Amino acid sequence: MARKTLLALTALVVTGAYADNTSYDVNAGCSNDQLLRWYDEDIGLFLYPNGAYYFWQAGVMITAVASLAALDSGVKSRTAGMWQNTYLKGGQPSHGVIQLDSTGRKIVVPKGSANTVPGKFRKREQGFLASHYDDEGWWGLAWQDVYDLTGVQDYLTESIAIWQDMNAGWGNLNCGGLPWFKGEAKTDNPLAIPNELYFAISAGLANRVPSSQKQTYLSAAQTIWTWFQKVGFVNSQGLVNDAVNGNTCVNDNNQPTWTYNQGVVIGGLADLYIATGDSSYLTSASVIANATMAHLVDSNGILADSCDLSHNCSGDNLQFKGVFARNLQKLYHSQPYPAYKAFLEKNAQSIWQNDLAVESGDCFNGADWGGPYVLGSATASSQSSALQCLVAALYVSQN
Numbered sequence: 001m002a003r004k005t006l007l008a009l010t011a012l013v014v015t016g017a018y019a020d021n022t023s024y025d026v027n028a029g030c031s032n033d034q035l036l037r038w039y040d041e042d043i044g045l046f047l048y049p050n051g052a053y054y055f056w057q058a059g060v061m062i063t064a065v066a067s068l069a070a071l072d073s074g075v076k077s078r079t080a081g082m083w084q085n086t087y088l089k090g091g092q093p094s095h096g097v098i099q100l101d102s103t104g105r106k107i108v109v110p111k112g113s114a115n116t117v118p119g120k121f122r123k124r125e126q127g128f129l130a131s132h133y134d135d136e137g138w139w140g141l142a143w144q145d146v147y148d149l150t151g152v153q154d155y156l157t158e159s160i161a162i163w164q165d166m167n168a169g170w171g172n173l174n175c176g177g178l179p180w181f182k183g184e185a186k187t188d189n190p191l192a193i194p195n196e197l198y199f200a201i202s203a204g205l206a207n208r209v210p211s212s213q214k215q216t217y218l219s220a221a222q223t224i225w226t227w228f229q230k231v232g233f234v235n236s237q238g239l240v241n242d243a244v245n246g247n248t249c250v251n252d253n254n255q256p257t258w259t260y261n262q263g264v265v266i267g268g269l270a271d272l273y274i275a276t277g278d279s280s281y282l283t284s285a286s287v288i289a290n291a292t293m294a295h296l297v298d299s300n301g302i303l304a305d306s307c308d309l310s311h312n313c314s315g316d317n318l319q320f321k322g323v324f325a326r327n328l329q330k331l332y333h334s335q336p337y338p339a340y341k342a343f344l345e346k347n348a349q350s351i352w353q354n355d356l357a358v359e360s361g362d363c364f365n366g367a368d369w370g371g372p373y374v375l376g377s378a379t380a381s382s383q384s385s386a387l388q389c390l391v392a393a394l395y396v397s398q399n
């Protein structure tokens, strides 16, 4: 795969697997440099191993890079061209559909021919809007992070456009809530993730728009949280299940409890606390955060989805843990519990000691933070997930 990037990369010498509060920035920088080697400037997205491109995951990857840039001025200046490039090219259809022309050059074919293109691109319809509400939701959060970093209004406007699209789908299930995708059967089980993303975007917008517009987003966030509690998404263990039963409209605890399901909602609750000053939102967040740190871990206390326990994560699962780390960082900002800090630092150290390969000074991170690293297994997805934990450890070590 071609190593192409618009960014001048800093050569780093990595001496062994060293990780503590003096090295989180170096470690995060090295992982970030490798992630950026998978960024395709022509397409404005990150390369998937089979030569296609990530879409929803790329939104999470943008969040990962932006959250490091927020803490590291060197990364911020090296990535300065990336945001607008992604904004202009990463969605469609200004945008359109990506195909190869007769000379093998990538070109953007205007919308309309979308159905002739196989694979992932068919999912992308217009700008960063998508057929699936969760797919676009990740971008709704990513553009808030990029707005925070740059102050460029266009990025906040893009987040608002995504919010409007999600808002239009609210309530389109028999149980209430936001469906997973447009046109979904009303009897389907409400999923946690689209609703959590819509919640977190709403709460985030409430803190970023002018005060005259705040109430719209604040009301939406509170409505979603009330519904989330009504259907019992948080189970008796304190963990969010992936879905609630679409027949009974209550959580029967029959669905998995992925780490990202815990992450997005605590980030939204942290923002809702900032928007309102009501500390009960932080208490609710700490129930979920504490339960995650207690139950969704391996035998060494390292964050693990069920697939990590069998060293068997693939596809979407690869990116879940980083989402939790990112949002625990957000929660720590308002609720600086030493236990959160210790957890993030311990996980960052495990990534560096157990889930790392260094090749010619380049740092590769795999899926399983407890290790072992499987040679050649790193993808932009596993890389960005680990990066979010390294960045979170950097943040908590300084705060």
Ligand SMILES: *[C@@H]1O[C@H](CO)[C@@H](O)[C@H](O)[C@H]1NC(C)=O
Binding pocket: 020, 021, 022, 397, 398
């Ligand atoms: C780094 O960790 C050590 C203990 O491992 C501690 O003594 C020191 O204060 C920490 N430094 C910072 C900047 O947090």
Ligand SMILES: *[C@@H]1O[C@H](CO)[C@@H](O)[C@H](O)[C@H]1NC(C)=O
Binding pocket: 283, 286, 287, 290, 337, 338, 339, 340
């Ligand atoms: C979460 O754990 C912290 C200790 O790390 C504790 O102070 C807090 O009360 C716990 N939250 C809840 C809701 O039990």
Ligand SMILES: *[C@@H]1O[C@H](CO)[C@@H](O)[C@H](O)[C@H]1NC(C)=O
Binding pocket: 310, 312, 314
């Ligand atoms: C690995 O995951 C797949 C699903 O992704 C599952 O079917 C298979 O049983 C898992 N293997 C192990 C050893 O857990």
